[in-house]
Amino acid sequence: MNAVRLPVNEATRETSSQSALGECVTRTVRRYLADIGDTVCDEGLHALVIREVEVPLLREVMAFHDGNQSRAAAALGINRATLRKKLSQYGLL
Incomplete structure (x- = not known):
């Protein structure tokens, strides 16, 4: 290690x-x-932390913006397609 x-x-x-x-x-x-x-963390500590932080971050930002992906993406500083990909990846769509 x-x-x-x-x-x-x-x-x-x-x-x-x-x-x-x-x-x-x-x-x-x-x-x-x-x-x-x-x-040893099997998936790697970085991947684990990102996954554990990203899911609630996406969920909260989407809730704050009442499900509006365009506004949520702007708040996150990512484009809407990237947000949709992440929401789909984590089963948040």
């Missing part, structure tokens, strides 16, 4: 310069890594 372990003081350092979302991700990833230890 090619994991980089932070020194204890750096791993527990305050994350006050991060956004609330960044702090949430930091805490969650640290907890996940502590829970799995040296066990």
Whole structure:
């Protein structure tokens, strides 16, 4: 495994310069890594995090925009075809 372990003081350092979302991700990833230890994530940690974050992100943005894909895509900064592909991929259509 090619994991980089932070020194204890750096791993527990305050994350006050991060956004609330960044702090949430930091805490969650640290907890996940502590829970799995040296066990390898079969799909890869990056793919796992993206999938776990992308589904609720798409769901919430679509709900906020009352299902309007054009407005949701604009808010996400992606084109509507990409949004439709992602919604279909995750069974959100």
